[in-house]
Amino acid sequence: MKFRKADPLMRDLRRVLPSDRVRVAPLERSIMGRDASIFEGGRAGPVCFPISTEEVQGCVDAARRHGRAVVPRGAGTGLAGGAVPLEEPVVVVATKMNRLLSVDADQRVAWVQPGMINLDLSRALAPYGLHFAPDPSSQQVCSLGGNVGTNAGGPHCLALGVTSAHVLAAEVVLMSGESVVLGDADGWTPGLDLRGAYVGSEGMLGITTAIAVRLTRNPPAVETLLLAFDSVDAAAQTVSAVIADGIVPAAIEMMDKNIIWAVENFVGAGFPTDAAAVVIVEVDGLPGGVAAEADRVAELAVEREGSVRRATDDEERALIWKGRKSAFGAIAQIKPNYYLHDTVVPRTRLAEVMNQVYEIVDEHDLQVMNVFHAGDGNLHPLLLYDAREPGIMERVHAAGSAIIEASLAVGGVLSGEHGIGIEKRDFMPLMFGEADLDAQARLRRAFDPEEMANPGKVLPTGASCAEVNALGKVPEGVWG
Amino acid sequence: MSSREASADLESFAAEVGSDGPVAVVGGRTHWEIGGQCPNETRLVRAPSGVRDFDPADMTIRVGAGTPVEELDAALAEAGQRANLPVAPGATVGGVLAVGRDDVHALGRGRLRDALLEAVYVADDGRLVTAGGPTVKNVSGFDLCRLLAGSLGTLGLLGEVILRTWPRPAAQQWLAGPCDPVNLRRSMYWPSSILWDGEMTWVHLEGHESDVKSEAELARSLGCEPTGGPPPLPAYRVPTGALEAGQPTGSYLVQIGTGMAYVSEPRPIPDADPAVVTLHKRLKSEFDPRGRLNPGRDPLAAR
Structure with a gap:
């Protein structure tokens, strides 16, 4: 639908915000129709840029008067479609409230x-x-x-x-x-x-x-270790061994062979390209504990035939982290598109589920890279693809579903940090029963009885009336 | 319950709670009076007890909500771990979670509410509901576990929980002295507790032996000396803001950095924002429209 200046909703919004902060240009609405996920087909209504709490209240009041939903939006970097507007809601963008x-x-x-x-x-x-x-x-x-x-x-x-x-x-x-x-x-x-x-x-x-x-x-002492292994199993077992030893490092990140190669080519972080997997372990705190824990982590890695490199200064530490944090950018060298998954498994089941991920990806004839928060069992398999290849999305989604099911089967959960959004809304019944989803819907209604805030996310269709046996349908076109 | 099958204990707990009539869950009665009294006709039930699942390498533990906290602590201690729950003699895991009072070490160890990963509770209609998930990290759906911690059983009766566990530190030390608690906090890296009664300050250190030793030296340079433990907590918990308002009577102890203080005499605290009160009422009417779960109790009145 086209929004004109005379549109009653627009008229009310422009009473709250100056006209340059209520935008309806097709380009603007198109940008706000998506987030950083693969979902297409979102449709934004008027896009508002308030600068105060009072202006946000004004936007909500205007939307309410016209029976319109409201979708809050930050920087739009979400990966689960949580900020993707469905059916032309008023989009309230926070970017000008950034102080x-x-x-x-x-x-x-x-x-x-x-x-x-x-x-x-x-x-x-x-x-x-x-x-x-x-x-x-x-x-x-x-x-x-x-x-x-x-x-x-x-x-x-x-x-x-x-x-x-x-x-x-x-x-x-x-x-x-x-x-x-x-x-x-x-x-x-x-x-x-x-x-x-x-x-x-x-x-x-x-x-x-x-x-x-x-x-x-900020911690007074920090040690960053780069551990390299000849097998993913040895890397995953080292992660489990560190936790089992009673050490909770500040971070334990794992990267597998393909992503190591891509990152090295991209930023040259000094990762060993002949390793099957690297694990970055960072321990921080007071100097005594840090030194003891770093020594113990190194021992546990060597026991599993890993090699150990310790960052000798802040520059080397920054380079290791640059390698880790550049991973997503590095992927473009291999395939134009990727689908980043996010599930969690018990830390003791890490090696087992990683192996299943490789099998699943092989079955669907896809490529995968793993770069993830191993210390808390938070998997991030990246499925690589070229969207121009006919029929590829079916394979990507089938593999994604299989990864989710494999994670849940060992006592894992749907999402560790990206959220449910649209992406996993219809997977919720795999983890939660009818009564569980009903309880979540009750929380939602207590805050928002008319379900006006960001409708269509997280809870599968019918969760509020206990009809969750049949999976709800995601709006057409959303699964890009 | 979907992928996770309920144990027979849980099923019989749900059956006992049933779907009619006022019912309250009783733990160790250590904080029975908090947030109001249940009417006499309220039926009392007890949650299942015992450790169900504990793999030390996962650093999570699944226990019946009726398990005594001391039993939980003993099971974890065998593996060199602990949970971030106050270990009060006689108290149960479910009771401690429902009351929501933090451990005295909340400053350094984190809040009680963050210890709860998954909860299976009996809802007002007698159904078993699972909130949260079994892993240390989970954002699948709304975070009902945070809402349950400190809810005094008014939204659901806890039957079984999964808690996050932590390694027990190698060394620990309490010190006390007439030093400025703010300056102490500013000077030390990660004290697990700082308590202040207006004159004396108590500080708890834990971690690697050499670190505890060096931090203890720092605390001594600021006027603290080793001591056996913290003073007993006065009976009533109030937000620290309430100490500044009104006439102080009796003694108090501030848990620095947590927003909590304990006072020996009840004292008025500022009324909650009407919009917050409305949200409480709406949550209660959504989760327990007939008001049958722990009747007479009000989380806003919990002290």
Whole structure:
């Protein structure tokens, strides 16, 4: 549908925002119709760029008056289609609310606006010797509001937990138009943990307008080890052995042969291209514990015939991490497209499920690369393809489904950090029963009885009326 | 329940809760009065007890909610691990989670609410519901586990839980002295607890032996001396903001960096935002429209 200036919804939105911040140009709506996932077919309505809580409330009020859904959006880097608008909702974009509002270094809390970029926050905190712990691979471009929406993770969430553990409070505009603070920036307030229920709700309970984040002190000592192995099994077993030994490093990341090659060609991080897998282990904290843990990790790797390289300075450490974080960019050398999966398995089943992933990919005649958060069992198989190849998407989706099923079969879960969005909405009944999904729908209704915020995500069709046996249908065209 | 089959214990717990009449789950009665009293006619049930599943290499443990916390702690200690729950004599795992009071070490170890990975609870209609998932990392669907921790059993009755576990540190040390708690926190890297009663400060250190030793030296340079343990916590928990408002009566102990303080005399705390109260009411009416689960209890009134 075309939006004209005389359109009553547009008229109301332009009473709230100046006309240059309510946009309906086809290009703008087309850009806002997608996120960083493979999903196509999203359709944005008017795209709003508020700069204050009051303006967000005004957008919600206008949408409500015209019976329109609202989709909150951060930087649009989500991988599960959570920010993909369905059926022309009002899209409320946080990118112009990107300021650091306050820092209290003694209390270790900062108030930020939702459009602030994750890495910009940690950069701004550097003079205080503090940082924000969750560091998604997209941290140079993803927004903190989006991190709250997906309960985002990252390599350094192994010891310190994902976003939820680092959000003290969120100021939220509910679909009634009210603004409310969930949680407390001091750390505790009596009552239900509404803050915890809100984080990770994928824009379906309200719109974040400010966030009180918990700040983490920069560690006085850090050791980064690059372990290389002749087999994926030995690498995975070393990961399990480290955890079983009672060490919880700051990060344990694993990369397999194909991705090592691609990264080396791309950024030259000094990864051994003849290895079947490398594992990056980082331990941090006070010097005594760091040295002891780094020594023990090296021993455990050598026992499994791994080779060990320790970063000797910050420059070498940065290069190793550059290799890890450039992985996604490096893939373009091999295939033009990739589909990044995100499941979690118990840490003790890592080697077994990795082998199944290779078998599944072979069966479907595809290529895969693995670069993932091994320490918490969070798999990220990247299925590579060329979208121009006829029939390829069927194979990609079939392999993806098989990987999800293999993960669930060993007691794993659907998503570790990307969220459910549209991507895994219809897989939810594989993990949850009718009563389980009904409970999630109840939470949604308590916040948003009319289901006006980001409809069509996370909960399969019919979850609210206990008709989840038949898988719901994703809108046509969405599975690109 | 879908891929995860309920144990016979859980099925019989659900049957006992049933789908009619006021019912409350009883744990160790260590915090029975928190958030209000159940009316006398309330039927009392007990959740299943015992360790169900524990692979130390996964660092997760599945236990019946009726398991005494001391039993959980002993099972984990054998493998050199612990869970981030206060180990109060007599208290049960489900009780501790439902009450939601953090351990005294929350500053360094993290919050109680983050220990809960998966919960199987009995809903108001008697059905078993699984919230969360068994792995240490999981964002599949809405995060009901956070909502259940501290809900006083008003949204569902916990039957079985999976908790995240952590390695037990090699060394630990309490110190105390008349030093400034803010300065202490600023100076030390990762104390697991700092408590302050207005005059004295207690600090707990844990980790590698040499690190605990060097941090203890730092604490001594700031005026603290080794001591046997923390002082007893006064009875009532209040947000730290409530200490600043109103006339102080009785003693208090602030758990630095957590927003929590403990006071010996109940004191008024500021009313919750009406929009927050409305959300509480709506959640209760969605999860328990007939008000049969732990009647008389109100998480907003929990102290």
